[in-house]
Amino acid sequence: MGLLVVGSVALDSTRTPFGKVRDALGGTAVNFATAASYFTNVGLVAVVGSDFPRKHVEFLKRRGVDVSGLYFAEGKTFRYSSSFGYDLNDRTTIDTQLNVFEGFQPEIPEHLKRSEFVFLAPILPELQLSVLDQVESLKFSACDTMDFYIEGYRADLLKTIASVDAMIMNDSECRQLADEPNLVKASRVVLSMGPGIVIVKKGEHGALLFTSESCFSAPAYPCEAVFDPTGAGDAFAGGFMGHLARTGDLSDANIRRAVIYGTVMASFCVEQFSVAGMASLTQNDIDARYRDLKEISHFEL
């Protein structure tokens, strides 16, 4: 099948009450691809600067990620610096240096144009559309976005949203996009924009999946050791899309399963800085948490 992700590769500096890292491997495409690599073959399209450490490329290769679409440009890699308070819910952005990411024009390598599953991480909506245009045998596409694009590029974003099969957003973005505080109503507004599936990520409160016919509420994994929430949403998307690409099954039951796999991957992501929590998992680790989530959400009629 093949799964393609287009997004950012970054060097993250993060400070939480439990520690800090500087210039650690990060970015939406990295967290997505690392999570998805446990499920299927992933191709990554992104840009980094000439300062990007080779060891990070080697990490992605070891995870089986196809990095033939990882372009090295003159200049510095995208850097993102943030801090979290004690409760880890509110992120404070300290500094964003787009650097080479600012001029990013995603060019999909020929062999990756045949990817059937595509995830558009948050980049300029017109670039997201250009990716869809380049892909030749699309079976299922999903898109994430962020406040900056909802605010400043709404017209373009609506075109992208109308072109994808699924929107995956966090709760505040969903409310902002729909201009509606009630999440259930807001999700229906986003459905009316075109995609058949809307997924709302709620962090420690789990996720909601809406289609025109059904609603699914997924529990969060009850993590006691949340260390760094950075990348959790991208890891969620990676588990979700990875499972769909692995199975090729787009039934409602399987899409629900995919949401649970997304939840599992996000739970590993938050337990360590950067991609460390997802660096060396086994299928058993993943399946055990899947079964835990089944147990945790079970009740009888």
Added chain:
Amino acid sequence: MGLLVVGSVALDSTRTPFGKVRDALGGTAVNFATAASYFTNVGLVAVVGSDFPRKHVEFLKRRGVDVSGLYFAEGKTFRYSSSFGYDLNDRTTIDTQLNVFEGFQPEIPEHLKRSEFVFLAPILPELQLSVLDQVESLKFSACDTMDFYIEGYRADLLKTIASVDAMIMNDSECRQLADEPNLVKASRVVLSMGPGIVIVKKGEHGALLFTSESCFSAPAYPCEAVFDPTGAGDAFAGGFMGHLARTGDLSDANIRRAVIYGTVMASFCVEQFSVAGMASLTQNDIDARYRDLKEISHFEL
């Protein structure tokens, strides 16, 4: 079996973007008893002032609530005035007039002392303890509290918590009581204070149930028409305790069911002002939402 609730009866003035009410029937014991009345016989112990409208007493009686413990004192009824913004998550307290509630000393009528199930709504922790002392054949007790008592009456509150079978709190109270931002850890801290069961109410994000052995994540009912969140937590507790008292079954599976019935009653509560959303339900209405929640949270292994 018999279920007893001790708490407040109030006249609520509430303003939301969707409307406002003035001096409407409210209070923790009222919302609890109204919800629980669909499941079992409920006795209510509380105090009101001489200004309390007879029609509100008649409403409770029509719901089958035993009001022999509803005392009329000289003075005015407890009044609570609050407003909600557009997103309905943050309540702003405008005015609290304790009035006769300030001198409340719960005296349990003789026949209600034989209640086997007892719910202690948020009142002074030492008064909660005095209720437990008066009850003669206690099978299961649960307690709620609020920031004011956690802050100012901690020593007394810890005695009450050590004496009940279940603590039912909202998420911010749980974090505050445990002095721990991670909800899973915070809940374990509260478990270590004595109760075998800790339930964390998370409003639109559902509820969590913790015992020393297991964790259960209950979805919220996906309400599109949230009108007034006042009383939802008490309605939740009423459905929860009502189901337990109706069945007398304290197995893990049945406690999970009770959490879902609590969720159902809260969902009806928020759809209208005051107790209007819970005034005239049928068993079918309740069971339909229970089945909806099963469908909404179902996924396959």
